Amino acid sequence: MTSFGTAVAVITIGIGIIGLILKKNLIMKLLSLSIINTSTILFFIMAVYTPGDRAPIGPMGPIQMADPLPQALTLTAVVINFGVLALSLLFTMVLVKRYHTLDIEKIEASVKREYNEEET
Amino acid sequence: MPLKITHLSAKEIYTFLIVCLFCVLTIAGVVLSSDLDVTRVGPQYLEGISNLNNISNSVYGIYGMYRFYDTLFELLVFSTAVLGITLFSDIQSAGGSKSGQLVESHIVDTSASYLYPIIALFGIYLAYSAHRGPGGGFAGGVIGGSGVLLLAIAIGADLIGERFYETTMKKVEYLILLIVMAIVIAGLFLPVAVYQGNGGLGVIVMVNLAIGTKVFIGTWTILHFFVKHRGEL
Amino acid sequence: MLLFFLVLLLALSIAVVLQRRLLNAVVLLGVFSLTSSVIYFLVGAPDVAVTEGAIGVAFVTFIYVLALSDQGKLHVIAEEVPPFFFQERGKIKGIEYEVLSKLADKLNLDLEVEFLSRQEVPARFSGRRGKVLAGAYFTRSCTDIDPLESEAYHRAQLARVQAETVPEKTGTTAGLDVAELQGLDVDKIEYFDSLDDLIEAYNQKKIDSLIADSARISYALKGINSIRKSSSEITQIGEIEYSFAISREEPDLLEEVNEHLDELERSGQLQEILSKYLR
CATH class of the missing domain: 1.20.58 (Methane Monooxygenase Hydroxylase; Chain G, domain 1)
Structure with a gap:
């Protein structure tokens, strides 16, 4: 089960990266980024999972317990992903307000045009 | 003899190559991770925590014992993101007049006003009792924030505390960051006993409550901005 | 599990x-x-x-x-021109409204209508909010916004209301700011922004003849006072086609509107709607 869990996490990371590269819509890019974030956390947690683990809460004894270290590592990452996501949505809003489109290629084209106009 | 690919543009070829590369990397990752042998957390970690006999949630035990600075800097990253949103919120004026409720319904209104205190209490409970059960500052702050989200949906965007937010919240936000920093930096000078044993419990609860408040205000700021600028994409 | x-x-x-x-x-x-x-x-x-x-x-x-709350909406900016797009007892009605609400149903969007007067249209249409401009829009009638235009769904006439006492091609002619007016062979021409101003100017005899498309003329005739009306005659001076104007940033929407109009015409629904309002 561990290997299947990590395999799913790696495949979802791959899907997220492909979406990040191929999608031309800025919002779709952000959504793919969210997929990558979640899958990375999943990878951390699934990598140390063995079947029959219970939550690392309670007296520490002979009972089989999930590894608390990756949980401690990834817990803060969830909240930070949210903060970063909100910031990147804000920048998308700024871009949309200026260029009136979500298409990254159109934005690039108009940036290039503006730059050329400034040069001449 | 040069290879001729006439019906594909350079961009499409690059895209195809990148996709191929990532497929290969993904398969390699799957194959490699299938026989991944991760050693479980070292015994010294859990031994260190078991000294703190009041802490039964070992995730927060690890926080209290080993990851204070880490948490502080993660909190700094979150604060920076929120600071960026606050600054842009000042610069960018909201387009048009956007006030009023998102959902107009008496049932939602009434139930939200009764549910909000319960949700807020649950958030505080999660932040306070992280040493005993699941929860913690981050989860508690976020749950408290989702109570504000409920209010924003039900009662209206203006009523989630525009004036209160503008005057008080912005200042408290950074004050709390300072408090967390002070607690963490005090660890350099205070005797180790304060951070271990029963004394350590107090520190963990304090830090968790401070983190919870910080995250709560941060999520409130983000919600405030997005409710004010809704529909701009 | x-x-x-x-x-x-x-x-x-x-x-x-x-x-x-x-x-x-x-x-x-x-x-x-x-x-x-x-x-x-x-x-x-x-x-x-x-x-x-x-x-x-x-x-x-x-x-x-x-x-993204605006993504699920079809923004329509409309001039209030009965019977194409108008409000009656708080309800929006009209030929174009029915066509557009069918389109919104088909695309799974909410129709959001904003009524504006003629002067406000360019400022609102240039931003992201205005996607479709409706309200008896005809080709080249808005020279200042340069939108994409859909296929025509109805043909009509450009007409002139003229006081009988004034001989043709003399006196002051007035109309809304329309490209067709510029090619006319008349002495003096004035442009008005709103139809109500136009009617009032005609009533007060500041202008001698009034040019508009047939939908607006039939609305204007209700506003012209009876003395002035009885001494007026209506002549047809050209042909126009009504269509929808679509924001330049939405070329996909244009295709969908065209497809929708084709479909309505083939199934006969367009004729039904037209005959319901234009008797």
Whole structure:
């Protein structure tokens, strides 16, 4: 089960990266980024999972317990992903307000045009 | 003899190559991770925590014992993101007049006003009792924030505390960051006993409550901005 | 159990990336987060599960939906011109309204109508908010916004209301700011922004003849006072075609409007709507 869990996490990371590269819509890019974030956390947690683990809460004894270290590592990452996501949505809003489109290629084209106009 | 690919543009070829590369990397990752042998957390970690006999949630035990600075800097990253949103919120004026409720319904209104205190209490409970059960500052702050989200949906965007937010919240936000920093930096000078044993419990609860408040205000700021600028994409 | 949720997670991630509609993708991402939260709970990580549940399901989805809340709407800016687009006892009616609401149903969008006067149109239409301009729009009638134009759905005449006492081609002629007016062979021409001003000027004998398209003329005739009306005659001076104007930033919408108009014409619904309002 561990290997299947990590395999799913790696495949979802791959899907997220492909979406990040191929999608031309800025919002779709952000959504793919969210997929990558979640899958990375999943990878951390699934990598140390063995079947029959219970939550690392309670007296520490002979009972089989999930590894608390990756949980401690990834817990803060969830909240930070949210903060970063909100910031990147804000920048998308700024871009949309200026260029009136979500298409990254159109934005690039108009940036290039503006730059050329400034040069001449 | 040069290879001729006439019906594909350079961009499409690059895209195809990148996709191929990532497929290969993904398969390699799957194959490699299938026989991944991760050693479980070292015994010294859990031994260190078991000294703190009041802490039964070992995730927060690890926080209290080993990851204070880490948490502080993660909190700094979150604060920076929120600071960026606050600054842009000042610069960018909201387009048009956007006030009023998102959902107009008496049932939602009434139930939200009764549910909000319960949700807020649950958030505080999660932040306070992280040493005993699941929860913690981050989860508690976020749950408290989702109570504000409920209010924003039900009662209206203006009523989630525009004036209160503008005057008080912005200042408290950074004050709390300072408090967390002070607690963490005090660890350099205070005797180790304060951070271990029963004394350590107090520190963990304090830090968790401070983190919870910080995250709560941060999520409130983000919600405030997005409710004010809704529909701009 | 765990296996099922892992497979579901994989399927959902593919579904998010393959979605074309943004709001659908956002909701699917919320379900993706919920599934991952369940997985964290099952593998013994309740702390992460609580945080991911609150953040991924509630906050991220809500923020995206707030930011994208205009994506599910079809914005229509309309001049109030009966019988094409008008309000009657708080209800919006008209030929164009029926055509557009059928389009909105087909595209799964909410129709949002904003009534504006002629002067306000250019400022509102240039931003992202105005996607379709309606209200008896005809080719080249708005020289200052340069929109994309859909196919015509109705032909009509450009007409002139003229006081009988004044011989043709003399006196002051007035009309709305229309490209067709510039080619006319008349002495003196004036441009008005609103139809009401035009009617009032005609009533007060400041202008001797009035030019507009047939929809506006029939509305104007109700406003012209009876003495002036009895001494007027109406002549046809040209042909125009009514269509929809679509913002230059929405070329996809233009195609969909054209397709929709074709479909309505083939099924005979367009004729039904037209005959219902134009008797």
